[in-house]
Amino acid sequence: MNLEEKIINLIKENSNCKSEIYRHSNIIDDLNIDSFDRLMIVNAIEDEYSIEVNTSDIEKFKTVNDIVIAIESRYL
Amino acid sequence: MSLKQFYDNHIFDDSLKQKTLFNPYYVNVQSGLDDALMIDGKEFINLAANNYLGLANDERLKKAAINAIQKYGQSLCATPIASGCADLFESLSQKISNFVGLESSVFYPSCYQANNGLFQAIAGKDDVIIIDRFSHSSLVEGARTVGCKLRPFLHNNMASLEKNLQHSSKHKQIFVVTESVFSTEGSIAPFAGIVELCKRYDAVPVIDDSHGLGVIGKRGRGIIEHAGIVNYEGIYTASLGKAMANQGGVVCGKKSLIDYLKYNSSHLIYSTAITPSILAGIQAVIEIIESEFDVIGKRMWYYRNKLRDALIEFGFDVKHAEAPITSILTGSSEETILFAKHLYQKGILATPFIYPSVPENQGVIRMIVGANLKEPTLDKAIEILKTLKPI
Ligand SMILES: Cc1ncc(COP(=O)(O)O)c(C=O)c1O
Numbered sequence: 001m002n003l004e005e006k007i008i009n010l011i012k013e014n015s016n017c018k019s020e021i022y023r024h025s026n027i028i029d030d031l032n033i034d035s036f037d038r039l040m041i042v043n044a045i046e047d048e049y050s051i052e053v054n055t056s057d058i059e060k061f062k063t064v065n066d067i068v069i070a071i072e073s074r075y076l
Numbered sequence: 077m078s079l080k081q082f083y084d085n086h087i088f089d090d091s092l093k094q095k096t097l098f099n100p101y102y103v104n105v106q107s108g109l110d111d112a113l114m115i116d117g118k119e120f121i122n123l124a125a126n127n128y129l130g131l132a133n134d135e136r137l138k139k140a141a142i143n144a145i146q147k148y149g150q151s152l153c154a155t156p157i158a159s160g161c162a163d164l165f166e167s168l169s170q171k172i173s174n175f176v177g178l179e180s181s182v183f184y185p186s187c188y189q190a191n192n193g194l195f196q197a198i199a200g201k202d203d204v205i206i207i208d209r210f211s212h213s214s215l216v217e218g219a220r221t222v223g224c225k226l227r228p229f230l231h232n233n234m235a236s237l238e239k240n241l242q243h244s245s246k247h248k249q250i251f252v253v254t255e256s257v258f259s260t261e262g263s264i265a266p267f268a269g270i271v272e273l274c275k276r277y278d279a280v281p282v283i284d285d286s287h288g289l290g291v292i293g294k295r296g297r298g299i300i301e302h303a304g305i306v307n308y309e310g311i312y313t314a315s316l317g318k319a320m321a322n323q324g325g326v327v328c329g330k331k332s333l334i335d336y337l338k339y340n341s342s343h344l345i346y347s348t349a350i351t352p353s354i355l356a357g358i359q360a361v362i363e364i365i366e367s368e369f370d371v372i373g374k375r376m377w378y379y380r381n382k383l384r385d386a387l388i389e390f391g392f393d394v395k396h397a398e399a400p401i402t403s404i405l406t407g408s409s410e411e412t413i414l415f416a417k418h419l420y421q422k423g424i425l426a427t428p429f430i431y432p433s434v435p436e437n438q439g440v441i442r443m444i445v446g447a448n449l450k451e452p453t454l455d456k457a458i459e460i461l462k463t464l465k466p467i
Pocket of ligand 1: 186188191212214255259284286287314315316317323324325
């Protein structure tokens with residue numbers, strides 16, 4: 001499973017989101033993910049990759065793509 | 077920033093009110109919680125209050141409060157650590173501790189304040205707070221202000237909780253925070269299992285039993301009785317403004333911790349003490365529950381089941397609930413407020429929950445039938461709901 005698929009899976013497992021999730025999905029508008037969901041997702045990503053994501057980065061995540069790119073470029 | 081800009085930045089967005097021509101909030105109640113509720117000179121059937129046992133307007137409770145006012149006056153005008161503690165404060169804390177099955181208790185002016193103050197007093201930056209993602213705002217805000225790692229877990233989901241516990245060992249203290257009865261929908265936390273998990277991972281459980289105290293458990297003693305937990309070693313909080321029909325919040329637990337809070341919790345120490353008449357009212361309610369829960373509890377459940385069964389028969393999307401709460405899914409915020417408006421126009425007061433209190437488009441109308449209502453009143457409410465059934 002590549003990083004994108006893994007992150008999409010973690011979003012599914014850690015939110016109440018029932019819609020299909022794509023790389024370009026907007027977290028709030030398309031997936032209805034609130035700040036608590038977002039925190040759960042980021043915690044799960046941190047656990048999965050043994051990393052710590054900065055709070056300032058978390059606030060900037062608007063799309064699934066933003067998460068994938070940030071994790072790939074800054075944390076792995 | 078100019079003063080004008082400041083005030084312009086803080087204006088309530090009333091677009092929903094404009095769209096629905098209805099505002100269900102801050103209604104003008106002109107009576108106590110009787111069989112009929114008076115609002116703006118009109119009689120309503122009240123399915124909105126958290127008056128589960130229907131005791132808020134009970135004569136015995138009112139008499140106890142009035143007697144306390146005669147003896148102590150309206151307020152002792154001081155914080156509890158100064159001279160605000162009526163002797164009732166101590167005797168009632170023993171009584172309520174015995175009632176819920178814990179060693180010691182302390183009263184805060186509200187449970188919102190208790191939940192906020194608790195974390196400020198016991199948690200620090202190096203800790204982790206693992207919290208059910210549907211927890212009440214008072215718990216969430218309390219946890220957030222600590223500034224420590226916050227780990228929400230999926231609602232009532234033990235696997236999600238355990239996964240979070242597995243990744244929490246590096247923190248100094250681990251807290252697991254949840255509610256007993258989640259009041260928007262009426263689900264109940266699997267608390268016995270949560271306590272076991274906490275033991276395994278050296279975590280401190282914190283349970284908010286606001287909607288469980290006086291409601292669940294064989295004798296109405298709340299979540300600890302309901303879950304059959306003996307020697308609970310965690311922390312317990314509850315509002316006294318719901319089934320307990322008064323006001324204030326209580327924190328119960330080990331005596332050493334309660335004594336610590338009495339000298340270290342600023343939300344308690346620096347706030348005027350809960351008034352003697354309220355303390356007397358709580359005492360009266362505990363005594364009523366001790367002697368009459370068998371009868372009152374049965375009526376509460378009978379009413380709940382009657383309403384729920386009727387709503388299911390009418391085709392409403394009724395949420396599954398383990399507590400005496402009936403919630404129907406009503407969709408978007410606008411649809412939810414409009415449904416509340418139709419009920420209101422027909423003389424029923426119910427509680428709409430809209431985003432952000434619930435996830436977007438998962439609006440809910442919640443109904444709680446107090447055990448004080450007469451059965452014909454509930455029948456009338458059911459007849460009205462029948463006219464509003466989905467097509
Ligand atoms: C679960 C829960 N905790 C705490 C509170 C706050 O309690 P209080 O009204 O006593 O401040 C409420 C509601 O009011 C609640 O529903």
